[in-house]
Amino acid sequence: MVRTVVAVIDDMFLASKVRATAKALGMMAVFPRNLDALRHIIDDSAADIVVVDLQHAKLDAVALGTELKTNARLSGISVIGFFAHVEAELQRKAVQAGYDQVMPRSVFFGELANILSGEIKKA
DSSP states (O other): OOOEEEEEOOOHHHHHHHHHHHHHTTOEEEOOSSHHHHHHHHHHSOOSEEEEETTOTTSOHHHHHHHHHHSTTTTTSEEEEEEOTTOHHHHHHHHHHTOSEEEEHHHHHHTHHHHHTTOSOOO
């Protein structure tokens, strides 16, 4: 079965990095355009990992983390958020919301292949 990454990213450049890395790993990458599409994708598929740009312009990424991690059926899906390193408060809020991992954007993309392949686990 092909592993699936659901990427909640509105920046096309960052999305292309996730898409290329997922493809290289033999994974399927899905990019929902809004919260309803995200819910539909997660409900209808076996997402293995959800990656979220915590600075997404069109949704409340912190609330999304809470929603995903408080749903008993979805709570086992790994949810990883990334942010600009200057946003320490956003990092704190995401951790409180239940994200499995929260890391600066540079770390996320530096370790992207390991993250998507599941080699980096929750600390």
